[in-house]
Amino acid sequence: MPVEVRIPTILRTYTDDQKSVQASGSSLSALIDDLEANHPGLKDRLIEGGDLRRFVNVYVNDEDVRFLGGLEAPLTDGDQVVVLPAVAGG
């Protein structure tokens, strides 16, 4: 069940510089595990303490996953997932 995942510049070291990769999973959590299997190290950049990192934004079909159930957000074939680090500071 392939899902396209857009990878931000700073995380492309994990994807051989690819801007987008294919992964599968019926939830965001499963998708991230699948990503990790092929791109080791990526999961730790997305998840901290069992939840999405505060300053990493993940979107499914243009919707912030925080409004879709977070890591439990369901995914189906053909969905597009976008990962974007927050632009933030003090």
Add this chain to the structure above:
Amino acid sequence: MIGTSRPSTLGSVLILDRATYDGIVAHAKRDHPDEACGVVAGPEGSDRPERLVEMVNAAGSPTFYEFDSTDLLRLYQEMDARDEEPVVVYHSHTATEAYPSRTDIGLAMEPRAHYVLVGTGEHGNNEGPVEFRSYRIVDGAVTEEEITVVDSLSVSPTTPSTRPGAPDAR
């Protein structure tokens, strides 16, 4: 110039056109005492800050800034469609020095960007000079760089008609 240890792939100077410089300063003054934030987008790999995009500070705070999540997605989709990247990421410090805070350094996620800091502490919303400084932030290391303000970005990026001084650039 401060610092020479930066990888040679990064520019050692930020070249901004006058209108963009003035636009960033005006935005910072307008939003004072809250922090203002935005980007200047340019063609990928060009190091040319061409398109000023003011962003809303979703934090609405004098000590923190964050692009709204939906705005962030829209911005990156737009840049993607235009083959652009954020050449400059700017924000203001409204009470402290225009130097990256620990939070700024920890959250800097665009290793190719020039991080511009505008300090509005002295004159706030009013006329008067601001601090205007630029940095590279890569893997937690901060390197300040020179800023050159030109009337307009040259057609050929390799031969910029720079103007020395830019007296109010600091």
